[in-house]
Amino acid sequence: MGSLQVRLFLTYLIIIVVTLGLAALTLYLQVGGYRDSLSYNSLEDLGRLVDLQAETAMEGSEPPTGTDLLLNLRNFVNSSNSPTDEETSLAVVDTAGRVVAGGWASSVALDEAVVDDLKSGDATTGPAGARAPTRCRLEVPGRPRQLCVSIPLSETVAAAFPGTGATDLVVAEPAADLTTVFGDLTPRLVFSGLIGVAAALVLGFLLSQSVAAPLRNIARAARSVARGSYRQRVPATGPTEVRELAATFNRMTGEVQRSQQTLRDFLANISHELKTPLTSIRGFSEAIQDGTIVDPEGIQRSARVISTESSRVLRLVEELLDLSRIESGQVSMQQEEIELRELFEHVREIFALRADEGSVNLEIAAADGVHIRGDFDRLEQVLNNLLDNALRHTPAGGTVRLASHALQPGVVQVTVSDTGRGIPPEDVLHLFERFYRAKDNTGSDGRSKGYGLGLAISREIVRAHGGEIWATSEAGRGTMFVFTLPTAIRAARKRGSR
Ligand SMILES: Nc1ncnc2c1ncn2[C@@H]1O[C@H](COP(=O)(O)OP(=O)(O)OP(=O)(O)O)[C@@H](O)[C@H]1O
Ligand SMILES: [Mg+2]
Known part of the structure; x- marks a missing residue:
């Protein structure tokens, strides 16, 4: 019943x-x-x-x-x-x-x-x-x-x-x-009625089956998903609402499957990233321990490698912790009023020398009087990563440009563009995923590879400020990263009137 x-x-x-x-x-x-x-x-x-x-x-x-x-x-x-x-x-x-x-x-x-x-x-x-x-x-x-x-x-x-x-x-x-009259009609009516009821029984069964069967399929598939089989998909049949339910269920299972895969990839990536430095740390420390390396110079060299590699491991762990804290909302962003020009000048000081060394033209153009509300250090972290990436991928003679302009009232858009070799379209889609690095990741200056966490962290920071970040790129012509931030117009006005 x-x-x-x-x-x-x-x-x-x-x-x-x-x-x-x-x-x-x-x-x-x-x-x-x-x-x-x-x-x-x-x-x-x-x-x-x-x-x-x-x-x-x-x-x-x-x-x-x-x-x-x-x-x-x-x-x-x-x-x-x-x-x-x-x-x-x-x-x-x-x-x-x-x-x-x-x-x-x-x-x-x-x-x-x-x-x-x-x-x-x-x-x-x-x-x-x-x-x-x-x-x-x-x-x-x-x-x-x-x-x-x-x-x-x-x-x-x-x-x-x-x-x-x-x-x-x-x-x-x-x-x-x-x-x-009734006596004459009743047997005929009863006969027609019985035919009607028989037809109703058959049609009722078929119609109820057409609704219930797809729902039963979805329930069965949901039980399989609960048992951990994420490949389950259900055919979209039956009335519109049931078909929509099936489509939504399939989307949901797809998402669960993807997130499970992401988790597996994540663990595999961390293990991989840790394995190389830890292997060399163990190798050198064992060599010292068992007396394979005895000369003071060799010991000095080994100690340097151990120190560099453990710093690398430490940096990875710190970045991962940072990312997971921002993602889970444990890090509260400061809400200070920042003049964008001030922030831009600050990063210019950091990157000017490196740009000079790499013969890259660093242009910084901040719109006047734009104030935003946010965390100075965290926004600097975003710009550091974007400029670091841009300089790393721009050959000598190229240009890296940091600019801002008002997009619409209350929103400012910051762009970091370069004239590097660009990113293939299939890679652009994945740039902000954790550990994602384009296949050929050696920078023009030949510096060591990063972990592929910088953009993932940048995206979380921008989102925590109520903005969004994306990238566009043209192979051979360069890449542009864009992010939006809400301005602190009212706060700026108040300050100006004082
Ligand atoms: N301006 C750019 N031009 C070309 N490729 C880029 C550019 N910015 C980023 N990429 C590609 O995107 C990948 C991910 O960048 P991301 O900043 O997340 O990581 P990373 O710089 O490799 O390492 P990390 O920032 O963690 O030290 C880079 O490895 C690089 O392949
Ligand atoms: Mg980076």
């Missing part, structure tokens, strides 16, 4: 059953009226014929008495051979609708009967000379009411009923019994 498929199935079934029930009810109600209308039509036809017959009977030289006339009409009705004739009644009534002369069906006495809705005195004649019959109802004591038509008596015919106040001739038949 709790399963979605059963619920959907039952819902479809209930809807079909209720709809069929309502349709049957409406049909029953309409059939009653339809039968009445058919009966009235045939009564009207019969009424016109009876009226004409009465006129004809009265035309002779010896007109019949009222009783004879009624007998004559009775016989006429019986001879017309309709299946309902046995039940057909004839009566002559006065203005109040009371039966004043004769009028019997084979088994019904109409003495006490009263005609409702009697419209007397209408002598309009129809095309065949017959007067138009009016629809009415005949109340017969102790019996179901009957349908009737009344035809106003012509003077000739009325003469057959002297002193009775007779005004109309009434032809009546019992109304079609609803239970008979």
Whole structure:
């Protein structure tokens, strides 16, 4: 009962059953009226014929008495051979609708009967000379009411009923019994209903299956993912919402798989980065220990290598710790007001000599009066890394340019561009990943390779300041790193007005 498929199935079934029930009810109600209308039509036809017959009977030289006339009409009705004739009644009534002369069906006495809705005195004649019959109802004591038509008596015919106040001739038949109508219809309706319900069962099953089956697939795949199988993908089938769910599930599993892979790569990278320096540290220290290196000069050299390599390891560990602290939000950035020009001048001092040595033209162009709010040291760390990278990859005679300009009110854009050999498009996408280094990573100045952590750390710092960083590069023409920072306009204005 709790399963979605059963619920959907039952819902479809209930809807079909209720709809069929309502349709049957409406049909029953309409059939009653339809039968009445058919009966009235045939009564009207019969009424016109009876009226004409009465006129004809009265035309002779010896007109019949009222009783004879009624007998004559009775016989006429019986001879017309309709299946309902046995039940057909004839009566002559006065203005109040009371039966004043004769009028019997084979088994019904109409003495006490009263005609409702009697419209007397209408002598309009129809095309065949017959007067138009009016629809009415005949109340017969102790019996179901009957349908009737009344035809106003012509003077000739009325003469057959002297002193009775007779005004109309009434032809009546019992109304079609609803239970008979229902009795006829019910087996057919039940049969149609059963076919409908059977169709509903099949369709309901198929429809509920089309929704439930893809959901079951997703649930099964989710269980596999929970057990650690991240390759699971589900086919996107079923209704739109279920297809969207499947697509989202697939995206999610893809992301989980990717992040697992990143974690594995990360550990592999760290192990790899640690292995080389630790191997040489162990090699040299063992050589000293077991007496392979004994000369003081050799020991000095070994000690230098051990010191350099352990600094390298230490730097790696510090950078990793730094990155993970910024990523997890443990490092709080200072919120001091910084004039961008001041920051740029500071990094110029750091890199001017190195640019000179490498014969690289270092251009620094800060927009005037731009203030930002942030952490001076951390932003310097970003610029240091970007300029270090740029100088490392720009050959002698090239240019490295650090510039800033207002992008839109409240946002300043800082660019570090170089005229180096550029980065292939497939590498640009991965620049900011941890440990990512382009394949050929030896700088123009031949300095030692970095760890590939600088840009990852830079991105975290920029993001912590509410900005974003990206790179564009053209092979052979150079690279441009761009990052945005929110300005401290209001703070600057306040300071200016003081
Ligand atoms: N301006 C540039 N021109 C060409 N390649 C670049 C440039 N900047 C970065 N790269 C490429 O991107 C890689 C990643 O840079 P990132 O600063 O993250 O690491 P790194 O400089 O190699 O090492 P670290 O900064 O950790 O000392 C570099 O190894 C280099 O291949
Ligand atoms: Mg770097």
